[in-house]
Amino acid sequence: MARILTLTLNPALDLTLRLDSLQPGAVNRGQALVSHAAGKGLNVAQVLADLGHRVTVGGFLGSANAAPFEALFHRRGFLDAFVRVPGETRSNIKLSEHSGRITDINGPGPLVEAEHREALLERLEQIVAGHDAVVVAGSLPQGVEPDWFALLLRRLKACGVPLVLDSSGAALRAGLAVAPWLVKPNEEELAEALGVASTELLTAALHLRAQGVEHVLLSRGAAGVSWFGPDIALEARPPKVEVVSTVGAGDSLLAATLHGLLEGWPAERTLRQATAIAAQAVTQLGFGIHDREQLARLEAGVTVTSLA
């Protein structure tokens, strides 16, 4: 069991409202409302907790609607290192109609001012102390620029703890320049961040390794994963599964790969289990490890091959 810190700079409250059919401009009556505290780093944290690790969660959290997040931290036994900022954490509203159509309305997050950015940097060393790895995942809130994000990552790296990054766009580009220990882009994210064609991605991954990124975990949706690391060049293909929701698939893959690495497992075993846990996430509305028998069946269906 390890102690892991996950940082989510831009968490979100996911609100799913089920309704018969959406009538824009009219009064609509919802049938059921489900809300849950979300954000990439918090998703990773939950899968790590399922795998038996002790987790600290941090980042920026709006103080006006912190209760559902605090309830999640309490339920999952997470240590809370979030810096509170004035205002509300963003809400991402999903209007889910009977027909299966889903309309997403993503709210703006709070503005993270200089004093709160400073507050996180000031407390950083103290927060990181005693952890075996740090995961930074998700997008940047208003007020956090890629340059500051790169500074945060450099500070984390300077703490001497393995740094894991999962982000996209300008944040991923700025983060790759810091050479984290492990990165988990999907194909589209890596192609965009490096400005390369999708046919060049394996070469680009090797190039990142040459620049000091120890592990590149390139996720390719239903086609699986390519993993490049020290003496590691592997590809995994998941078994065919019925897709219920892909929410949290990438986060599950990341958490489970980190698990195997921290446990010191052989790479093949790590990748096989991580690919199965990601496939299991796809078969559920949420994610996480709830059915160990299903997981064992999925693991048996994963094909791992060498890319060397």
Ligand SMILES: Nc1ncnc2c1ncn2[C@@H]1O[C@H](COP(=O)(O)OP(=O)(O)OP(=O)(O)O)[C@@H](O)[C@H]1O
């Ligand atoms: N349809 C699927 N069937 C089986 N496994 C899947 C499927 N979709 C995704 N996965 C698994 O989940 C992993 C991560 O998925 P993907 O590459 O879509 O990540 P992502 O785009 O980062 O997702 P996220 O939305 O969670 O950030 C894949 O590498 C694969 O192992």
Ligand SMILES: [Mg+2]
């Ligand atoms: Mg992702």
